[in-house]
Amino acid sequence: MKKSIAIDMDQVLADFYKKLRATYNENFGTSFTDEEFLLTTQRDLPKEDAKKLFELINEPDYFRDLELLDPDAIEVIQELQEHYEIFIATAAMDVPGSFNAKYDWLMQYLPFLKTQNIVFCGNKAVIHTDYLIDDSPDQLAAFKGTGIMYAMPYNATVEGFERVNNWQEVRAYFMGQVNQ
Known part of the structure; x- marks a missing residue:
């Protein structure tokens, strides 16, 4: 067996993080590089920003590409x-x-x-x-x-x-x- x-x-x-970084930068006015973003995944977002980011990645086609x-x-x-x-x-x-x-x-x-x-x-x-x-x-x-x-x-x-x-x-x- x-x-x-x-x-x-x-x-x-x-x-996933490459697209998440681009989404984050575009929607929150930041300019993280891929490397910076991978090292800062534990950052504290304001509640409203965290909610908005979740809504963006929860879109039905987000993971497709x-x-x-x-x-x-x-x-x-x-x-x-x-x-x-x-x-x-x-x-x-x-x-x-x-x-x-x-x-x-x-x-x-x-x-x-x-x-x-x-x-x-x-x-x-x-x-x-x-x-x-x-x-x-x-x-x-x-x-x-x-x-x-x-x-x-x-x-x-x-x-x-x-x-x-x-x-x-x-x-x-x-x-x-x-x-x-």
Whole structure:
């Protein structure tokens, strides 16, 4: 029986923060660069600004045109699928208006994936795969299997998880597991 891998969507497959930064700059008169924005994700917004930003990202098409975070991701997932059962586990409950757009994005980039292997969830503690690749320390901490931290500037100081910086490192890690 194949081992299983769950893969987060935002900031592991899709470049959510690039679009979020552009949306934030456009609507709040700021001029964050991509790097600055990734390092300042914990900023405190006034309540009204936070509400407006949520409304903007909760628009039905917001997630549909996100860029692929790493061009190697698709090829690596296809290769891993030969050895592992692959699932996409995205915390879509955080932005309930995103379901259709996230599904369309996944079908555009991963048309070879079984649709039954797409999981829209909140807390990923409900995911019972062998591995989870995620950028969120909270999601990885709740997960019961082996958590793999997809490195981002905002999780650089988090310890306790295997770390990968890109999809070539994901390939090396999991293909190394197959050959053991």
